[in-house]
Amino acid sequence: MNDEPSSNFSDRKMTSGAQRILTQIRRRAAENKEDRPPLYEWLVQELLGEENRATEVLDLPTSTLGALQNHYSSDFSASEPFIFFEWQLTLLRHADRYAILSSVEAVTGTEHLLMSAMELDASTREVFAEHGVQLEDLVEKIALPDLEIGIDLEDEIQVKPAGAGVVDEPTLFRILDASANRCREGMRVVEDFVRFGLNESFLSRELKELRHLVTETLRHLSQEKWVTCRDTLNDVGTTTSTPSEAYRGTPVDVLRASMKRIEEALRSLEEYSKLIDADLSQRFEQSRYRFYTIEKAIETNFNSRERLKNRRLYLLVTAEDCRYGLETTVRDSIAKGVDIVQLREKRRTDRELLEMAKEVREWTYEQDALFIMNDRPDLAAACHADGVHLGQDDLSVGDARKIVGSQMLVGISTHNIEQAREAIYAGADYLGVGPTFPSQTKEFTDFAGLDFLSEVAAETNLPWFAIGGIDLSNLGLVFEAGAARIAVSATICAAPDPRGRARELASRLFTNAEKNVKM
Numbered sequence: 007m008n009d010e011p012s013s014n015f016s017d018r019k020m021t022s023g024a025q026r027i028l029t030q031i032r033r034r035a036a037e038n039k040e041d042r043p044p045l046y047e048w049l050v051q052e053l054l055g056e057e058n059r060a061t062e063v064l065d066l067p068t069s070t071l072g073a074l075q076n077h078y079s080s081d082f083s084a085s086e087p088f089i090f091f092e093w094q095l096t097l098l099r100h101a102d103r104y105a106i107l108s109s110v111e112a113v114t115g116t117e118h119l120l121m122s123a124m125e126l127d128a129s130t131r132e133v134f135a136e137h138g139v140q141l142e143d144l145v146e147k148i149a150l151p152d153l154e155i156g157i158d159l160e161d162e163i164q165v166k167p168a169g170a171g172v173v174d175e176p177t178l179f180r181i182l183d184a185s186a187n188r189c190r191e192g193m194r195v196v197e198d199f200v201r202f203g204l205n206e207s208f209l210s211r212e213l214k215e216l217r218h219l220v221t222e223t224l225r226h227l228s229q230e231k232w233v234t235c236r237d238t239l240n241d242v243g244t245t246t247s248t249p250s251e252a253y254r255g256t257p258v259d260v261l262r263a264s265m266k267r268i269e270e271a272l273r274s275l276e277e278y279s280k281l282i283d284a285d286l287s288q289r290f291e292q293s294r295y296r297f298y299t300i301e302k303a304i305e306t307n308f309n310s311r312e313r314l315k316n317r318r319l320y321l322l323v324t325a326e327d328c329r330y331g332l333e334t335t336v337r338d339s340i341a342k343g344v345d346i347v348q349l350r351e352k353r354r355t356d357r358e359l360l361e362m363a364k365e366v367r368e369w370t371y372e373q374d375a376l377f378i379m380n381d382r383p384d385l386a387a388a389c390h391a392d393g394v395h396l397g398q399d400d401l402s403v404g405d406a407r408k409i410v411g412s413q414m415l416v417g418i419s420t421h422n423i424e425q426a427r428e429a430i431y432a433g434a435d436y437l438g439v440g441p442t443f444p445s446q447t448k449e450f451t452d453f454a455g456l457d458f459l460s461e462v463a464a465e466t467n468l469p470w471f472a473i474g475g476i477d478l479s480n481l482g483l484v485f486e487a488g489a490a491r492i493a494v495s496a497t498i499c500a501a502p503d504p505r506g507r508a509r510e511l512a513s514r515l516f517t518n519a520e521k522n523v524k525m
């Protein structure tokens with residue numbers, strides 16, 4: 007069976023079986039452009055055509071399965087004009103829901119694709135009903151018992167009932183002492199991950215600073231008395247542990263558990279210190295909010311690194327600057343190694359821009375490149391782009407995320423190290439770093455230059471792209487400054503041979519990455 011989890015498909019957790027079947031349909035749809043492809047019929051045909059989790063969940067007698075396969079072996083004509091990309095997006099949105107219902111890992115598999123097809127397409131539903139299969143039956147088969155999916159494991163902890171007046175001073179100190187330790191220990195665990203696992207200088211420093219701040223606040227809380235009140239042997243909490251506490255599958259599980267512990271501990275400190283000093287309580291509250299921000303930046307950091315892994319060549323396109331037109335430039339350059347395309351149009355009406363964006367979206371999708379919309383989160387959302395790029399004067403990351411949601415990539419232009427730090431802290435997925443050299447595409451009076459690239463290289467491993475006047479002649483200097491990724495425009499769009507230029511740039515980036523073992 008080809009149903010092992012795979013993480014490479016549109017950043018979803020999806021089994022390789024489901025991924026392969028969707029790729030197959032996409033190919034069929036691409037070959038069959040003029041027709042209105044019968045996508046649901048093709049999907050079911052593929053699902054029934056092999057042994058997989060869908061057929062396993064169906065669990066049909068051979069004769070019924072044979073009859074269904076027979077039905078789906080005929081030629082179909084579609085009743086609706088589906089665009090593959092949008093069709094797949096809807097299908098996966100529904101499939102993901104079923105995946106969440108069926109396991110805590112929420113890996114989307116062939117059985118979830120089948121159920122979404124039955125949910126979304128009346129004719130699929132009818133055909134299966136004729137063969138005695140109802141969607142509800144399949145849902146019942148895949149759904150975990152409530153106990154396993156909805157349970158809050160913390161509720162299982164047995165704590166001695168606390169009567170009125172039980173929180174006397176020593177008890178209060180014991181609570182504060184336990185929370186303070188939990189908080190500091192958790193912070194060490196997180197710092198270790200960020201420092202040694204992510205190799206992130208800036209975020210490590212932020213964490214360290216926050217740990218010192220919390221320690222400083224604790225110092226004001228007559229901590230010397232706490233230790234004398236400590237009574238570890240009689241602490242009921244030391245012997246109670248939940249199943250989730252004992253199991254940590256990956257370092258990221260360790261990290262996440264620790265981040266939650268820190269937040270809980272800070273909350274506990276905040277609440278119980280109110281009984282002693284309201285100002286100190288407020289400081290714990292501020293530390294908790296600051297930690298939420300750092301948590302988000304850490305999560306974004308490793309997610310973005312995964313999503314942009316091996317994507318090093320980023321092309322900015324403006325139709326009128328493309329010597330061979332927009333479509334040829336985009337398609338040819340992706341074919342030769344461009345991994346990300348940004349539509350950067352400054353003089354279009356919104357309607358024109360959205361139409362163009364939808365086209366670039368299709369071209370990039372067909373060739374597995376990412377598509378980023380410049381400046382406009384609203385249009386990025388409307389055309390289902392992979393991301394949006396923001397300048398220093400555009401919307402903030404937070405405001406853009408309100409429009410594009412948490413899954414879309416948000417990139418930010420930065421021109422000095424403070425802006426780069428701020429962007430990391432704000433949860434940007436990647437940085438544009440420049441301008442490095444004078445550019446044919448945009449006029450500048452000030453240049454951040456190569457030194458800025460070196461500063462960013464020392465500060466973060468969040469994906470960042472050196473930009474501004476980069477071409478084959480100065481690429482060596484850009485690499486020497488520590489860049490592993492570049493964003494370019496004129497050197498490809500205005501080149502006599504954009505394919506050759508893209509190939510050469512991609513090859514040099516690849517060789518550089520091999521040398522430096524950078525992501």
Ligand SMILES: Cc1ncc(COP(=O)(O)OP(=O)(O)O)c(N)n1
Binds near residue numbers: 396418448
């Ligand atoms: C990848 C990338 N980096 C930087 C920029 C520049 O963005 P911005 O400063 O907003 O300027 P405009 O491109 O909007 O003129 C970018 N677009 N892409």
Ligand SMILES: Cc1ncsc1CCOP(=O)(O)O
Binds near residue numbers: 496
């Ligand atoms: C939009 C932008 N922002 C900084 S440099 C630049 C233009 C990049 O294009 P080129 O590679 O042609 O200099």
Ligand SMILES: [Mg+2]
Binds near residue numbers: 380395400
């Ligand atoms: Mg901009």
